[in-house]
Amino acid sequence: MKVLLYLEGERMLEKSGIGRAFEHQKKALTCAGVDYTVDASDEYDILHINTYGFKSRQMIRRAKKNGKKVVYHAHSNAEDFRNSFIGSNQVASLYKKYLIYLYSRSDHLITPTTYAKKILESYGIQRPISVVSNGIDLEKYQVSKEKEAKFRTFFQLRPDQKVIISVGLYFYRKGITDFIEVAKQLPQYTFIWFGYTPMYTIPKDIRAIVKGDHPDNVIFPGYIKGEIIEGAYSNADLFFFPSYEETEGIVVLEALASHQNVLVRDIPVYEGWLEKDKNAYMGTTNAEFCQKIADIVEKKLPDLTQAGYETAQSKSIQQIGTELKKVYETVLKGHAVDSRSLEGMS
Incomplete structure (x- = not known):
């Protein structure tokens, strides 16, 4: 099993929560002994995607075309998009539709809290959703x-x-x-x-x-x-x-x-x-x-x-690595992950 961790616009996002979560993912997979790459030209079995831009959409299409599994890390929703950048409130409804479009093209979603999972479920997205904290490097x-x-x-x-x-x-x-x-x-x-x-x-x-x-x-x-x-x-x-x-x-x-x-x-x-x-x-x-x-x-x-x-x-990098590995293994087998078991681990 090899995972491609993908973050579009890494330099722009390195100071954000998504950027730190991406760094945590790399450390977590290393701790869990999961083979991964951040090079989009490498071979891989699972695309673990973190971003929402044009290149991210292209990566999803390419992965699906090549029969790869797609795990989408749902860092964002319309609720946390509001009251942020100039004009965010005016386009929040469009942003929500866009996220639903993207998230629905994954095989599995990961979100960091039960609260965030409930928001995605309220959108009507018909994909399995696992709760895995972004973790912390103690x-x-x-x-x-x-x-x-x-x-x-x-x-x-x-x-x-x-x-x-x-x-x-x-x-x-x-x-x-x-x-x-x-x-x-x-x-x-x-x-x-x-x-x-x-x-x-x-x-x-x-x-x-x-x-x-x-x-x-x-x-x-x-x-x-x-x-x-x-x-x-x-x-x-x-x-x-x-x-x-x-x-x-x-x-x-x-x-x-x-x-x-x-x-x-x-x-x-x-x-x-x-x-x-x-x-x-x-x-x-x-x-x-x-x-x-x-x-x-x-x-x-x-x-x-x-x-x-x-x-x-309880949310250490080591713990998160174990939880991510469980999601990947289950996705490859084609079974839904019981998110309650993951929550019990975190």
């Missing part, structure tokens, strides 16, 4: 005093300076405007939003926020990878992620793997793996976020980092 996010020192030095943070971080694209959907409003109410803390989106693709008011229309205690350093952000994940006083819609949220897994307290919006995607006040904190309004942030940072609420880390452990 080793990469182990706490390191050296990385933490590099983070604090990079931002010139005082030893007593309290820091709240978030990671994401500059989208309404990610809760960026709420992040700003909360920061305004808590001037005693420093708020850092890691991530980048080309300015020409986002609405004017979001551009204005990023370029300078934000409180002095907010920093937008852009896309930063490596030891600085890894140090930020573990050294910050809180990871605050007010996103309104996700298919999973790899950055949440990264924070949990970093032994960091996490505060997220209480939305359906977390059902089944995040439990309120057990392994993560949750809120719904900015007033609630403000209160919880203050209580967490000032240690008036229990530390949930160990329980959060155990959740990340």
Whole structure:
């Protein structure tokens, strides 16, 4: 069995969740001993496709013509497309039809959460759907005093300076405007939003926020990878992620793997793996976020980092490799995968 992992526009997507998921797939298959290639000219048995462009459609047609199996990783849906790029809301219904067209040409779909699976099922797609987390590289996010020192030095943070971080694209959907409003109410803390989106693709008011229309205690350093952000994940006083819609949220897994307290919006995607006040904190309004942030940072609420880390452990790269291998083997045999068995493994 040989798998072709395909990601169209890899350089453009490397900073996105899809790009990180693709890297996780490569590591997961290596751990599981699954032979794979990323070279579209190689021989393969299964096309595992991650993207939605013209070349992706061509790859599917070619694979089907040559009798190959197609596994589609459903990273996106119409719900998480809305409130993102300029014009996304206007074309969301067309995007939904396009996704249904693409997904329906696969032999099997993979999606990272039960919530995302339910959305696809509501589209009426008649294909087997397995739930497999995007996974997390636990080793990469182990706490390191050296990385933490590099983070604090990079931002010139005082030893007593309290820091709240978030990671994401500059989208309404990610809760960026709420992040700003909360920061305004808590001037005693420093708020850092890691991530980048080309300015020409986002609405004017979001551009204005990023370029300078934000409180002095907010920093937008852009896309930063490596030891600085890894140090930020573990050294910050809180990871605050007010996103309104996700298919999973790899950055949440990264924070949990970093032994960091996490505060997220209480939305359906977390059902089944995040439990309120057990392994993560949750809120719904900015007033609630403000209160919880203050209580967490000032240690008036229990530390949930160990329980959060155990959740990340259950979604390790090694575990994901085992689950992907099971999907591939079953697809080659022509049988539907019981997604409940996969969920029990994650």
